[in-house]
Amino acid sequence: MISRRLLRIKILQVIYIHLIAGDKTIAQSENELFYSTKKTYDLYHYLLLLLINLVRYAEDKIEMSRNKKIPTFDDLNPNNRFIQNRVIKHLKDNPFLNTYIAESKLNWSNNPSLVSKLFLKIQNSEYFNAYMLAENDSFETDKKILISIIENEIPDNEQLFQYLEDQNIYWNDDIELVAGMVIKTIEHFKENTMVSKPLLPLFKNEDDKDFAKTLFRKTIMDKEIYNDLIKKHTENWDMERIANIDILIMEMALAEILEFPSIPVKVTFNEYIDIAKFYSTAKSGMFINGILDKIVGTLKTEGKIIKTGRGLIG
Numbered sequence: 001m002i003s004r005r006l007l008r009i010k011i012l013q014v015i016y017i018h019l020i021a022g023d024k025t026i027a028q029s030e031n032e033l034f035y036s037t038k039k040t041y042d043l044y045h046y047l048l049l050l051l052i053n054l055v056r057y058a059e060d061k062i063e064m065s066r067n068k069k070i071p072t073f074d075d076l077n078p079n080n081r082f083i084q085n086r087v088i089k090h091l092k093d094n095p096f097l098n099t100y101i102a103e104s105k106l107n108w109s110n111n112p113s114l115v116s117k118l119f120l121k122i123q124n125s126e127y128f129n130a131y132m133l134a135e136n137d138s139f140e141t142d143k144k145i146l147i148s149i150i151e152n153e154i155p156d157n158e159q160l161f162q163y164l165e166d167q168n169i170y171w172n173d174d175i176e177l178v179a180g181m182v183i184k185t186i187e188h189f190k191e192n193t194m195v196s197k198p199l200l201p202l203f204k205n206e207d208d209k210d211f212a213k214t215l216f217r218k219t220i221m222d223k224e225i226y227n228d229l230i231k232k233h234t235e236n237w238d239m240e241r242i243a244n245i246d247i248l249i250m251e252m253a254l255a256e257i258l259e260f261p262s263i264p265v266k267v268t269f270n271e272y273i274d275i276a277k278f279y280s281t282a283k284s285g286m287f288i289n290g291i292l293d294k295i296v297g298t299l300k301t302e303g304k305i306i307k308t309g310r311g312l313i314g
Helices: 004-021 026-066 086-093 095-104 112-123 126-133 139-153 158-167 175-188 206-221 223-232 244-259 265-279 284-301
Strands: none
Touching (some): 004 026, 004 206, 004 244, 004 265, 026 086, 026 095, 026 175, 086 139, 112 139, 158 175, 223 244, 223 284, 265 284
């Protein structure tokens, strides 16, 4: 499922565009937000399909070697461990994955060279050769090789990044977090699991969907309230010199602190400070932490922060 971290990032991106454009209604931008989350869910299935395609390419490669005019002993007696990967068998036969891929028209056929280059890189890696030659041949080792492929080949693959960005503009910031979703899916597979087991849902539950909708709307609708709080606590700063993205990040954080009683303040702080480090300047995290800390101190004194359950305000 799409994590709340990724939901926060998508809300940040959509609100930023909403404010810059100035000609969109809240409803239009909200539709764009949920369209963007749907595209992220497409990417989740697309990366699962990539694993299947890597095995299919390996199968084709073995078959071509067998059909040489003068095949070698190795050509006729290949190591089939990867193409017989039991987790891939689960994925191939999973009706939920197959239905989603068919309905979304997802495929890798328009860039076969990317799949072939990726497989050759994997094939030449130490971790892959260790898997192919290991004495232990189990469902767990089949899981581990797929996780290793995701961890080693997805996050820093510039060619793959460029391809995915060209395919869909919503995917360029999603890849690492979606790779984590794929790993979680693989980890949850069991050898005796029925192939009809559902994959991760788009949202963990309705609460996450409501979280996205409420955070998006409250940040926009109560922007002036949050902006006034920021101005009041940045008296020694020229607001025009504070980056717009930093202001928006603080506005989102305040919306979350004030509107979601079950989310501890510390969790909100950590989330937005991390987001600021990635989407703004190197010093933004410390700056945002300092300003939010002052604002929260004031709001606590005024009794405006109400938290329920474990975590409370601290």
